[in-house]
Amino acid sequence: MTQPFASLSAFRDLLAAPEGVDQMALAAAADHNGQLTKPPGSLGRLEDLALWYRGWRGGDRAEIAAPQVIVFAGNHGVAARGVSAFPAEVTGQMVLNFQAGGAAVNQLARVAGASMTVVPLDLDRPTADFTAGPAMTEAELVAALAAGWNAVDVTADLLVVGEMGIANTTSAAALALALLGGDAAEWTGRGTGVGDAALAVKTEVVRAGVALHGGQGDGLETLRRLGGRELAGMAGAMARARSLRIPVILDGFICCAAALCLEHTRAGALDHAVAGHLSAEGGHARLLQALNKVPLLQLGLRLGEASGGTLAISVLKAALACHGGMATFAQAGVSDG
Numbered sequence: 001m002t003q004p005f006a007s008l009s010a011f012r013d014l015l016a017a018p019e020g021v022d023q024m025a026l027a028a029a030a031d032h033n034g035q036l037t038k039p040p041g042s043l044g045r046l047e048d049l050a051l052w053y054r055g056w057r058g059g060d061r062a063e064i065a066a067p068q069v070i071v072f073a074g075n076h077g078v079a080a081r082g083v084s085a086f087p088a089e090v091t092g093q094m095v096l097n098f099q100a101g102g103a104a105v106n107q108l109a110r111v112a113g114a115s116m117t118v119v120p121l122d123l124d125r126p127t128a129d130f131t132a133g134p135a136m137t138e139a140e141l142v143a144a145l146a147a148g149w150n151a152v153d154v155t156a157d158l159l160v161v162g163e164m165g166i167a168n169t170t171s172a173a174a175l176a177l178a179l180l181g182g183d184a185a186e187w188t189g190r191g192t193g194v195g196d197a198a199l200a201v202k203t204e205v206v207r208a209g210v211a212l213h214g215g216q217g218d219g220l221e222t223l224r225r226l227g228g229r230e231l232a233g234m235a236g237a238m239a240r241a242r243s244l245r246i247p248v249i250l251d252g253f254i255c256c257a258a259a260l261c262l263e264h265t266r267a268g269a270l271d272h273a274v275a276g277h278l279s280a281e282g283g284h285a286r287l288l289q290a291l292n293k294v295p296l297l298q299l300g301l302r303l304g305e306a307s308g309g310t311l312a313i314s315v316l317k318a319a320l321a322c323h324g325g326m327a328t329f330a331q332a333g334v335s336d337g
C-alpha cells in the first residue's frame with residue numbers, strides 16, 4: 001500500500017486541498033429539480049440531499065450504485081480505568097464477528113446494498129492512557145490516518161465510516177470537551193451502558209485527560225493526545241473521500257468526534273458529509289450542532305459500528321432515485337403551477 005503522507009503536517013496540507021462543490025453540477029441539479037412533477041420543495045430534505053450529492057460528485061453523476069461502509073477498530077489504554085461496561089477483548093472479538101457477517105452492521109449494509117470493509121488497527125497495542133500522557137505518538141497517528149486514507153475504495157460513490165473500540169466514548173467525550181469546552185459531565189455518557197459509579201469515574205478520566213492535554217494544538221494534535229487509532233482511521237477516510245469527491249455519511253458520537261478534529265483543523269473539511277443519525281449517547285446532539293449538521297434519522301441507536309450511517313444510505317438513495325427517476329412536468333404532460 002502506498003504511503004499517502006509521511007507526517008502530520010503533510011496530512012494537514014492535504015486537508016487544505018481545494019476540492020469543493022462543482023457549481024455547474026449543482027446549478028444543473030437545481031434546474032432539473034425545479035422541473036420535476038411535484039410542488040416546489042415538497043420533497044423537503046430529500047431535495048437538498050440530491051442537490052448536495054450531485055454538487056459533490058460533480059458532472060451529471062446522479063446515482064448511488066456503489067456505497068462503501070468502513071468499520072475501523074482500535075483499543076484504548078483508558079479501558080483499564082473501568083470506563084466501559086465491557087472488557088477490552090470485545091473489540092477484537094467483534095472484529096471477527098464483522099468479518100464473519102454476524103454483526104448488526106453486516107445486516108444493515110446488505111439491506112442498503114453496500115460493500116463492507118473492516119480495518120482492525122494494531123489491536124494488540126492499545127493507545128496509551130491519556131491521563132498519563134498522549135494517547136499516540138505522531139508516527140502512530142500518521143499510520144492510522146494513512147490506514148483510513150488507503151481503506152477508501154476509489155470506485156465507491158458514497159462512504160459511511162464507523163468504529164468499534166471498547167472505551168472509545170471516553171476518548172470521544174474528551175475530544176469534544178477539549179475542542180468545544182463546557183463541563184466534562186455534559187460530554188460524558190453511558191457508552192455501552194455503564195452504571196452510575198463507572199460514569200463518575202469516566203467523567204473524572206475525561207476531566208483529567210483534558211486538564212493535561214486541552215488547548216495544546218489544533219484538532220489533529222488533540223486527536224493525537226486524546227483520540228484513538230479507529231478515530232484517526234475514520235478521519236483519514238473522510239479526508240480521502242473529500243479528495244475523491246465521494247460524499248460521506250457520518251455515524252454516531254465517536255465518528256462525529258473524529259469529524260470534529262478535522263473541522264477544527266480545517267474549517268469546511270466536513271462539507272462533503274451529512275449526519276446519518278442522532279445517537280442516544282448524551283452529547284451527540286451538541287456535537288452535531290457544533291458541526292452544523294442536522295441528523296437524517298433519530299431511532300434511539302447507540303451501537304456505533306457505522307450502523308446509523310448505514311441505515312441512512314437508503315434515505316440518500318431514495319433522494320437520488322426521485323431526483324433521477326421522476327418525470328418533468330413537460331415529459332408527463334402535467335400542468336406547471
Ligand SMILES: O=C(O)c1ccc[n+]([C@@H]2O[C@H](COP(=O)([O-])O)[C@@H](O)[C@H]2O)c1
Nearest residue numbers: 084165167168169191192252253279304
Ligand atoms: O455511535 C455511538 O454513538 C455509540 C454510543 C455508545 C457506544 N458506542 C459503541 O460502544 C463502544 C464504546 O462504548 P464504551 O462504553 O466502551 O466507551 C464502541 O465500540 C462504540 O462503537 C457507540
Ligand SMILES: Cc1cc2nc[nH]c2cc1C
Nearest residue numbers: 086090164192303304305
Ligand atoms: C457487543 C458490542 C458490539 C458493538 N458494536 C459496536 N460497539 C460495540 C460494543 C459492544 C460491547
